Amino acid sequence: xxxxxxxxxxxxxxxxxxxxxxxxxxxxxxxxxxxxxxxxxxxxxxxxxxxxxxxxxxxxxxxxxxxxxxxxxxxxxxxxxxxxxxxxxxxxxxxxxxxxxxxxxxxxxxxxxxxxxxxxxxxxxxxxxxxxxxxxxxxxxxxxxxxxxxxxxxxxxxxxxxxxxxxxxxxxxxxxxxxxxxxxxxxxxxxxxxxxxxxxxxxxxxxxxxxxxxxxxxxxxxxxxxxxxxxxxxxxxxxxxxxxxxxxxxxxxxxxxxxxxxxxxxxxxxxxxxxxxxxxxxxxxxxxxxxxxxxxxxxxxxxxxxxxxxxxxxxxxxxxxxxxxxxxxxxxxxxxxxxxxxxxxxxxxxxxxxxxxxxxxxxxxxxxxxxxxxxxxxxxxxxxxxxxxxxxxxxxxxxxxxxxxxxxxxxxxxxxxxxxxxxxxxxxxxxx
Ligand SMILES: *Cc1c(COP(=O)(O)O)cnc(C)c1O
Numbered sequence: 445x446x447x448x449x450x451x452x453x454x455x456x457x458x459x460x461x462x463x464x465x466x467x468x469x470x471x472x473x474x475x476x477x478x479x480x481x482x483x484x485x486x487x488x489x490x491x492x493x494x495x496x497x498x499x500x501x502x503x504x505x506x507x508x509x510x511x512x513x514x515x516x517x518x519x520x521x522x523x524x525x526x527x528x529x530x531x532x533x534x535x536x537x538x539x540x541x542x543x544x545x546x547x548x549x550x551x552x553x554x555x556x557x558x559x560x561x562x563x564x565x566x567x568x569x570x571x572x573x574x575x576x577x578x579x580x581x582x583x584x585x586x587x588x589x590x591x592x593x594x595x596x597x598x599x600x601x602x603x604x605x606x607x608x609x610x611x612x613x614x615x616x617x618x619x620x621x622x623x624x625x626x627x628x629x630x631x632x633x634x635x636x637x638x639x640x641x642x643x644x645x646x647x648x649x650x651x652x653x654x655x656x657x658x659x660x661x662x663x664x665x666x667x668x669x670x671x672x673x674x675x676x677x678x679x680x681x682x683x684x685x686x687x688x689x690x691x692x693x694x695x696x697x698x699x700x701x702x703x704x705x706x707x708x709x710x711x712x713x714x715x716x717x718x719x720x721x722x723x724x725x726x727x728x729x730x731x732x733x734x735x736x737x738x739x740x741x742x743x744x745x746x747x748x749x750x751x752x753x754x755x756x757x758x759x760x761x762x763x764x765x766x767x768x769x770x771x772x773x774x775x776x777x778x779x780x781x782x783x784x785x786x787x788x789x790x791x792x793x794x795x796x797x798x799x800x801x802x803x804x805x806x807x808x809x810x811x812x813x814x815x816x817x818x819x820x821x822x823x824x825x826x827x828x829x830x831x832x833x834x835x836x837x838x839x840x841x842x843x844x845x846x847x848x849x850x851x852x853x854x855x856x857x858x859x860x861x862x863x864x865x866x867x868x869x870x871x872x873x874x875x876x
Contacts, residue, residue: 446835450494451482470506470603473842475823476830481839486513488853491839499839500858504849506841507655507687507712510772510801511761512853518716518757525753531745538752545759546714546724550685550695552704556724557733558747562686562711563591565721566649568741569707570595573647573680575739576729583637583648583679585628587815587845589656590649590684590709598623599815601656606843628654628814629662631669638677647707648674649682652697655847656687657818658804659797667703674706680729686711686721687847690762692800693769700799713762716754768852772801775859776850779803782863790867790876801850818845825873832869838862 458465466472466480473480482494489512491501504510511518525538543556559565570582582595589602597604597612598620604610611620624641626633628650638645648670654660674681683705689696690713698705707725714720724730732739762768780798783805787794793809806812807822807829826844833840838861840848870876 446478446831448479448481448493448495448497452479454482454494455479468603469607470841470843470846475606476827476842478831480842481834488512488514489851489855489858497837499834499837500854500862501839502848502850502862503839503841504851505712505717506846507691507802507849508715508717508758509851510691510713510768510849511716511758512851513717515716515757515853517761518754521753521757522718522750525749528749530750531748533744536747536749536752538749538756539747542747542752542756542759543724545756545763546710546722549690549759549763550708550724551699552683552706552726553708553724554727555730556722557730557741558752559721559723559741559743560719560745560748560751561591561721562684562709563593563721564743565686565709565711565723566590566596566682566684567593569682569709569723570647570649571741572723572729572732572739573682573707575732575737576680577646577678579644579646579679581622581624581641581644582646583624583626583634585650585654585815586625587628587657587660587818588649588651588654588684590651591686594619595623599625601654601845603843605657605819605845627816628660629666630814631666631673634670634673638673638679642677645677645679647680647682649684651687652683652685652701652703652705653688653692653799653802655802657815657845658806658812658821659799659802659847660813660818661797661799662701663813667697667701671703671705680707681705682707682709684709687802688799689713690759691802691849694762694766713758714755715751716756716758718748718751718754720748720751720755769800771852772850775854775856776801776803778856778859779850779862782859783866786863786867786870790871790874792870792874794870802847803850804844804847807844821845828873829869832872833865836865836869838865838869
């Protein structure tokens with residue numbers, strides 16, 4: 445086992461005062477059989493742990509770091525904003541600029557409200573959909589993760605799936621009864637729910653490209669079918685683009701696939717690494733949000749000037765430099781092609797899914813296109829691979845059920861080093 449004594453000591457200390465030693469379960473490395481790394485600093489494509497090891501990072505803080513860590517202009521913007529005070533709890537010009545920037549980039553968004561996390565964005569969006577439709581039930585997909593609000597911890601993905609608690613205790617049965625579960629890439633499962641709950645479904649919420657059971661792209665026609673079903677049954681279609689927003693294209697998955705949701709939720713990239721979320725969409729729906737309308741939602745630190753400053757630099761950079769997406773595609777394709785070569789040379793039962801700069805290597809020989817196929821992955825072999833990669837200086841998400849992310853700060857050398865490490869790690873995982 446790869447030794448990290450300083451991280452280990454910090455972990456022991458953390459466990460006495462923080463549940464499980466971490467402030468978010470996926471950081472614990474529990475499912476890959478080791479204690480977590482404590483990170484000291486990051487720059488570009490690299491992370492450094494407290495023991496002084498460096499890693500090529502494919503977690504990217506779980507998605508936000510599309511421009512790389514400690515991106516100069518973002519750091520400058522945060523410093524400058526901090527000099528003028530860290531929070532006022534009052535309206536600022538920066539918030540208008542942020543809203544205008546999002547509306548400019550994302551086709552379906554006409555009005556937007558800033559919040560502090562992706563979780564806040566999705567829980568506000570379903571409250572809004574319920575208020576708008578005067579209906580109570582929502583439909584989500586097995587294995588999709590929409591943050592940790594009660595309504596979403598039903599067949600949830602990400603850490604909940606990794607740790608085997610897709611249905612968390614503490615969620616009341618009455619709340620759970622309000623969430624219906626469908627199968628991703630199977631529109632007929634949504635149709636059945638719509639028909640058996642006529643006039644009761646307020647919203648369908650979906651990760652348009654799933655990241656939280658590993659990367660799973662939508663099959664052709666699936667998102668269109670959701671759009672049609674929501675139109676037909678008067679339900680609000682919510683794209684949870686907390687992960688895909690500004691990542692799979694400047695306008696997110698809705699631009700990539702040409703589908704207009706009614707509401708969209710954001711997080712991650714939108715904050716440039718600071719804690720931010722947002723929800724937005726159609727004018728008539730957003731007009732229900734207080735103080736314009738009766739649906740109450742608030743936040744002491746919402747629209748925080750440091751977060752707005754960081755996020756604005758991130759979004760403007762992505763909008764003004766479309767070649768960034770070409771670079772991300774080139775680097776991601778280089779990694780994908782290299783891995784495919786390794787898979788074929790060594791005849792390994794592995795599958796890759798990728799949409800632009802988000803991707804997953806699944807430890808199964810079969811297609812992965814929904815929850816049932818994702819959970820067939822061989823977690824023991826993944827664990828062997830993960831630990832071998834970590835030892836070789838490659839930092840992957842400590843779970844089979846997560847997407848990996850490329851940043852523009854990654855280099856071809858990084859990719860080639862990753863491929864070298866992957867070949868030896870995979871041979872080790874498969875005893876070849
Ligand atoms: C990360 C994520 C969330 C939750 O965002 P937090 O900022 O962690 O609360 C919600 N939805 C999706 C699709 C995500 O990837």
